[in-house]
Amino acid sequence: MSAPLLSVEGITVDLPTPRGPLRAVDGVDLTLAPGSTLGIVGESGCGKTMLSRAVLQLLPKRAKLGGRILFAGRDLVTLPAEELRRLRGPELAVVFQDPMTSLNPVLTIGTQIVETLQAHLGMDTAAATRRGVELLAAVGIPAPEQRLRQYPHQLSGGMRQRVAIAIALSCEPKLLIADEPTTALDVTVQAQILDLLAREQQRRHMALILITHDLGVVAGRTDEVAVMYAGRVVERAPTPRLFTRMRMPYTEALLAAIPKLDSPPHTPLPAIAGRPPDQTRPLKGCSFEPRCRYADERCRAAKPPLADPERLGGLFACWHPL
């Protein structure tokens, strides 16, 4: 295995709230090899977005970040602002959830692509415009020359997300972070966008972090999956292994709670009782313990570490793995 492109070590993110600091990300370690795909799955509030924002160094101003984020050998946390700026675009890029809000409504598509190319590749306007047309064509946008002159609101949701992807890809990044890239889109468009991401990733040999709440989205399209719950990674394994031999009860319960296409109507769903814990009042033991049917005294007393005690290549944080 080659040296990791991204290595996240003991990341914590604390957000101040009126009820005290909220630990949104609680000691997460991750590594990502060049060209590979990592899926991060979790429900809202599990910290997956904050984790991605930490990697991108785009946390809210009041958030407190701890730990190290090594990207191609440099620690992003301590990197000077100007160096970080030069890294963003050519090395590190992002696609956000809602292209309606992630594209600037008052600037044309052309401006938003061209400015990126100019900022990093030193192209003149004509060259950058030509490149912009190529990029839009590459992400499957018909009549790209005309689109350059249009504004985001004149495009459909799927087209907007294609534009956002074109911008992210414009400087050939080594790592693309896609944060719920299809959640705001319809299911038929979602499939198209996921295909586009997969295709471009392979073509450019780019690493991809795909963040989603939908286990279905990561199933067919990632090499490895990390499941997050209450700010922690609770299970991490190669994708096929995670779905066939999951060890963490939360992963099992999450998968079971999804309505299945092949089960008959009116089948009661095995729901997870209760709701995620209040992260301003961290539990002493396992965060999933109050909702877990296997929980016992040990789970209440101490947090299980994320480990691979069986040396089978899958990490999980549970005292009573399945």
Add this chain to the structure above:
Amino acid sequence: MAVLELEGDVATAAPVGRQRRVGVLFIGSVAWIAVIGLAAIFAGWLPIQSPTDMDLLAKRAPLFSPGHILGTDHLGRDELSRLIYGGRVSLLVGLLAPVIGVIIGGCLGMVAGYFRGRLETFAVGGVDVLLAFPPLVFVLAVTAFMGQSVANITIVIGVLGIPAFTRVARAVTLTLSEREFVTAARALGATHSRILIRELLPNVALPLLAFFLLAVAVTIVVEGALSFLGLGVPPPTASWGSMIGEGRENLDIAPWLAFLPAGFMFLTVLAFNVIGDTLRALTDPRPGAL
């Protein structure tokens, strides 16, 4: 789903922390208004001289003169007494005039924002007309017609405040009306008046109250401006505005005659602004534009 995770949690928490931070200034403001208010109410019982008695031997007495702690004005009237009685006028007009605005403008704005359609066009058009009309002409016409008195001044300033209140009420109602709880009430078979009173009013009331306090501050300033121009409360009744105006004539020899009432008015207006702004911040981060 998963739209901006965490934001939800943060938003649902009651704004406990914010009150403390605003503390000192807020308490100071409330205290100042309480002092001025009490002095204005009980002015008649306070051991001060009459605000209209002239002591022509002691014209423009400096501060801390015997018998006149804050000196006397160009007619030898006791400055402290005039300040207190002037506060009476400022507070009376300042508190009553916005009541007109908040009631008429609030109703108009809510109805316009809720029913939309032609009614809204009409209300918005009316507001635009009132805004385009030079307010001073209105003030002068009314005072010329009905006479300069505290009541007339109050009514005029109150009417001029209607457009602003209408705008705020309409903006808030408009966004609220699109919220699903209003549709839910309609689906339950609630009548329009019930929706307006039970569902919308409790939500519009707080932003309007905050705006009301800011309007009090503005009204005091406007009343002062009118008195300053000699269009407000007729002399010899004291008013902060007219005192500043009279003080201006003596700026070179007795500058305090202008700066004392100016200071009083500044502190009072500031206090109302602080209270209103605190309330606004606590209720709605971004209300309709003024």
Add this chain to the structure above:
Amino acid sequence: MTKFVGRRLVYLLPVLLAVTLLTFLVASLLPGDLATTILGDQATPEKVAALRAQMGLDLPIWQRYGIWLWDVLHGDLGRSFRTGETVWAAVTARLPVSLELMVSGVVLALVIAIPLAILCAVKSGTALDRFFTGLAFGKLSLPNYMVAILLIYLFAVELNWLPATGWVPFHEDPLANLKSFILPAVTIAFAEWPVLMRVLRSDMIATLQEDYIAMAKAKGLRPARILLVHALKPSSLTLVTVAGINIGRLIGGALIVETIFALPGIGRLLVGAIYARDFIILQGVVLFVAIGFVMVNFIVDMLYAVLDPRIRHGRA
């Protein structure tokens, strides 16, 4: 776009009509009979009646309004019965003063407000931000007649650097004109900047939290470009509105400032007309001011469309 402009114009026309009608009503509420005023108290009732008939004052109000409107549409705004001056001449003589005051005041206010607002938005929550927002907040509570008095006291009375009152036409003595305008313009700027700054700052703070700003950062753009291109444009809508309303108001003359500094502007013309019951001048000036206000609002709407393509494409 043309449709958008057309729609706004169609809306503005009834507003203008309503304003003039309102003026007519208010003016007719003014006590005192115009004919009596002109002829004096000693005039015989017959003479008064004759003059009333001659001036059309005995007609019902809506008819008088119609006649006046007809004349206006033909470019005849009327003539003061008192001075014989035409409305057009009276307004054009005062307008340069009010315009110079308004433009210099507002430009100065914007020059102060915009950089401060950007600075405070970027540094929001820091001591720097709290200092300037606190300053703006305090200034909001300081009426401009107090500012004017303070300025006069400091620069005219104590330091004696600038004239306290008066106005010199630009073509007579540019330097004296400038000097006579510094204090009034600063007073206006002082009144305007806190409002403008607060509005822009709060919009800017909201914009800076938008996803597209995060996106712009993630694209590795320079901070200056993010602030000035990506953040300022979408944040400036409220600023434009507020500035527009205030400019619209100032077209009617900054009455208080004009009075304190004895500047012969539109505001004082208006007050003079009311005191003298100069109905014709009053009518004309109000019409003029209302048109100005409505036009500024119209320009603001157009600016909206320029700033925000969504409005331009009719998706407001």
Add this chain to the structure above:
Amino acid sequence: MSALLSVRNLVVEYAIGGKTLSAVADVSLEVGKGETLGLVGESGCGKSTLGRAVLQLRRPTAGKVVFDGTELTGLDAEKMRLMRRRLQLIFQDPIASLNPRRCIGDIVAEPLIITGITDKAERDRRVREVLTAVGLDADLVTGRLPHEFSGGQCQRICIARALILEPELVICDEPVSALDVSIRAQILNLLEDMKRRYGLTLLFIAHDLAVVKAVSDRIAVMYLGKLCEVGPTEKLFAQPAHPYTALLLEAIPVPDPSVKPAANVPIGEPPSPIDPPSGCRFRTRCPRADAVCAEVVPPLEEIADGQFAACHHPLSAR
């Protein structure tokens, strides 16, 4: 099964900038008493508008809505107001559908007050009963404000409010799409329980086929304001007749890595409903479209027993 709700040739139009947008274009369907009809479609297909038009919250431009023998479109405002206690609505965003400044007890009792139940004790009893039914502790809940609850709990409160008058028909407009997976399952189970307990008829609107499948007896698929296919749930999933239904089913990501993502995903995106394609509205994205599809609007016809499709080239007729 007799039809409790019958929608006939319903048209709902909006005026947008001088153009007409037909959000619902000639839709007919029936919901039998005690049945759950799932209504699926992508955003902008008119499914929510249809739901609101049934409740007369948005007056239809044309067509009829017959509820238990009464023509709702013909009722005046007051009669419709009285009818509303028999038809209820549950929304997508549970937090937005609760008034932030009223306490839960008031919110849930509101329908009773509107119906004119003046006895406070009676109201309290029924509020407790319904809150307990949806799995909330009435003692802990009634005095608190909506912002003190999570999305899932707010949806329970909304369900309680909808059920307190014991309505016959409940329209659920995307009731779980704002909720997380684990909470979603709880709410879906609750809706199923409530349906049994109160003998409800449901019109269940959602964009997620898997969610709809879990609760529906029959499913109707909508595209750009028109119905594509209506049929019994199992049949529609096993043998979709309309190409759109088939593509929709294929596009759903399955949480199983051994199932490869679909190869034939529908191309493009739904066209604007302001200017819909001629003939069959799906033809611009349909792999089977030909000249006929551009000319003739396909009628909704019975393909198999109880299964209707509006297609010139239905799949099961291959």
